[in-house]
Amino acid sequence: MTKFDETLMMLKELTDAKGISGHEKEARDSMEKYIKPYADEVFTDNLGSLIAKKTGDENGPKIMVAGHLDEVGFMVTRIDKKGFIYFQTVGGWWNQVMLAQRVTIMTAKGDITGVIGSKPPHILSAEARKKPVEIKDMFIDIGASSKEEASEFGVRPGDSIVPYFEFTQMKNEKMLMAKAWDNRIGCAIAIEVLKKLKDEQHPNVVYGVGTIQEEVGLRGARTSAHAIKPDIGFGVDVGIAGDTPGISDKEADSNLGDGPQIILYDASMVSHKGVRDFIVDTAEEHQIPFQYSSMSGGGTDSGAIHLTANGVPSLTITIATRYIHSHAAILHRDDFENAVKLIVEAIKKLDDQKVKEIILA
Structure with a gap:
């Protein structure tokens, strides 16, 4: 490059x-x-x-x-007792592009890295595996062990959640990905x-x-x-x-x-x-x-x-x-x-x- x-x-x-x-x-x-x-x-x-x-x-x-x-991004709406983050979309999202993607939560104590997760397909029925996961069934994993720990990290409802991806000039240098x-x-x-x-x-x-x-x-x-x-x-x-x-x-x-x-x-x-x-x-x-x-x-x-x-x-x-x-x-x-x-x-x-x-x- x-x-x-x-x-x-x-x-x-x-x-x-x-x-x-x-x-x-x-x-x-x-x-x-x-x-x-x-x-x-x-x-x-x-x-x-x-x-x-x-x-x-x-x-x-x-x-x-x-x-x-x-x-487009997301917003924290609640934290469950195990420390997983639930969210609201901000702007239009297609659920098929969201799973397993890295995100950044902007907290009052600084940025926190997370990943969008859901139930693994291995425990879903054959019929359920054929359907896209609904956004309401997704969550964000920030590596917290509890609601209290997530709060200690600085996460609270209303925090912005931003997609994570670094600007990339591709092999064809006129093509730019970000x-x-x-x-x-x-x-x-x-x-x-x-x-x-x-x-x-x-x-x-x-x-x-x-x-x-x-x-x-x-x-x-x-x-x-x-x-x-x-x-x-x-x-x-x-x-x-x-x-x-x-x-x-x-x-x-x-x-x-x-x-x-x-x-x-x-x-x-x-x-x-x-x-x-x-x-x-x-x-x-x-x-x-x-x-x-x-x-x-x-x-x-x-x-x-x-x-x-x-x-x-x-x-x-x-x-x-x-x-x-x-x-x-x-x-x-x-x-x-x-x-x-x-x-x-x-x-x-x-x-x-x-x-x-x-x-x-």
Whole structure:
């Protein structure tokens, strides 16, 4: 493996950071470290979303580029008398990806390592072995011998439980595997957009945002957009990859490495036609590869942003990612870099006149 460059170090730090919905501080601190050098002002809303402001033309339109800080995880709900931990999911999980996976419990006394367990198949009936274990029948083993010992370790109800996985550059060095790509890659895009604009003229005010609690209802996007009152909104997130075995083109047809995805429709928003056409034209003008995609079963921060005040023309741009909402996901570095390039080129053209054209499209 080659030596990590500055960008890879940023991606590693962002994804290794622990931050489930409602406890995003570690991820927020990491994002702030990397975005602050390129912002004129950095602040948070009252729920904890990070907002980095960069002014080009102070009288120009406000452009919001938002990725969410939170990742899916779990929360401690009770400790049984033998010291085993029971938990609530935070965000969407598929039970088949959870068993025997390592987790970190964030306690007031420090991090505790555990593993998700259940009854061994050896003592289940033949019929029971055919069925996936339900989440309610899982627990976390932290090596405690009693409830009292688990409490002495610092574990208590309400503690965050975070998937454990270290950032990994694969043998094909463009392929990057990590936990929390959903959605630290969006946070990384916001950082890199401000970085690329550092010495560029742009006829607007750009806000790079790390929102909180997206996985449980797009909550931070709602509060941060209310604070900003943007004229144009871009939600940046992960999208569904269709290039693994068993997925047909009609289910998902995006490939890793073929460019960022322009989302036409998801469960939270019909993409604004004017913004969509503008982004497509920009990509074609600058020969930036892209893919169309739609997600009938999920939403993104754009779903909250576009309903702010009297409406914000918005579009979601995503990075095709394999195995989202699990301990380890994979994406392609070129898609990340092309998403940044596309948004930067778009921002350079988003003056008052262009925003008016988009709204009337």
